[in-house]
Amino acid sequence: MKKIFPLNKVNSLLQSGPVILVSTFYKGRNNFMPVSWHTMLDFDPPLIGVVIGSDSFTHKALLETKEAVINIPTVKIAKQSLFAGKVSGYKTDKFLKTGLTSVEASQVKAPLIDECYACIECKVHDSKMSKKYDFFVLKAVKAHCDLSVREPKTIHHVTGNIFIKAGKRISL
Numbered sequence: 001m002k003k004i005f006p007l008n009k010v011n012s013l014l015q016s017g018p019v020i021l022v023s024t025f026y027k028g029r030n031n032f033m034p035v036s037w038h039t040m041l042d043f044d045p046p047l048i049g050v051v052i053g054s055d056s057f058t059h060k061a062l063l064e065t066k067e068a069v070i071n072i073p074t075v076k077i078a079k080q081s082l083f084a085g086k087v088s089g090y091k092t093d094k095f096l097k098t099g100l101t102s103v104e105a106s107q108v109k110a111p112l113i114d115e116c117y118a119c120i121e122c123k124v125h126d127s128k129m130s131k132k133y134d135f136f137v138l139k140a141v142k143a144h145c146d147l148s149v150r151e152p153k154t155i156h157h158v159t160g161n162i163f164i165k166a167g168k169r170i171s172l
Contacts, residue, residue, distance in 0.1 A: 007126040009159065013039075018154035018166065021071040021116065022050060023102070025109040026061035030102045032071065032113060033058045034081045036110060036157035044069040046140035047125055053057035055135050057089030061134055066124040069140065075153045075165050081113075082161075105143045117152050118145040 005013070009042065015036060023032035037051035049090065052059045062068055073081045080098035095102050102111035105121045110168040122138035129135040154165040 007137070010084075012159040012162075015159075016168055017156070017159050018072055019081060019157050019163070020050075021073055021084065021113055022052065022058055023069045023071055023110045023113060024058055024065060025111065026057070026065055029093065030095055030111045031057055031061065032082075032084055032094055032100075033089060034085040038070075041137060044141075046120075048120070048138045048140065050123065050136050051134050052130075052136060052137060054130075059130070059134065061089075062124055064126060065109065065132065066127075068113055068122050068124075068138060069105055069108060069110045070120040070122060072118040072120075072152070073113070073116045074149075074153060075155055077115050079154050081155065105142070112144060117149045118143070120144075142170035149152040 017038055020035050020038060022035050023030065033056060034037045035050055035052065040048050041047040052062060054148045077100065080100055083098060084094045088099070101114035103114045106114050106138045108123065120140045121142040122140055124136055125139035126137035151169055152166065154166045156166065158164060
């Protein structure tokens with residue numbers, strides 16, 4: 001039997017995409033933050049919507065530089081990914097604190113994160129909704145993927161400190 005579910009927890013029913021690490025280069029330094037609220041908006045060109053909180057260093061960097069990299073981590077770096085969401089990019093060098101490796105991208109100044117199995121270089125396509133909803137539309141300009149990873153064990157945020165690890169792929 002279904003029960004009334006709190007509206008402020010509806011997001012926990014809909015979270016499905018992997019946690020991503022959005023990296024930027026701003027004011028002479030690299031930074032990244034984990035993001036769970038994102039969605040594909042179009043295929044060609046690939047457009048990706050992301051919600052980046054307005055109080056974050058990443059939000060400011062996106063508005064100013066108009067570029068970023070979407071990095072897709074696996075469970076191997078889940079702890080580092082979660083840590084990066086608990087400290088401010090204004091005060092912390094997250095690459096130094098997590099031991100993750102920044103790699104130069106070819107189309108944007110923001111870095112790739114070497115330990116992530118896939119990285120998507122992006123330019124801000126539309127930021128009109130960033131003031132009201134913290135929503136940015138990013139256009140993919142180059143993608144990198146470790147094709148030897150057949151079934152990536154990505155992490156998916158549910159709520160709070162609750163995550164799901166991607167399992168076996170199925171065909172229906």
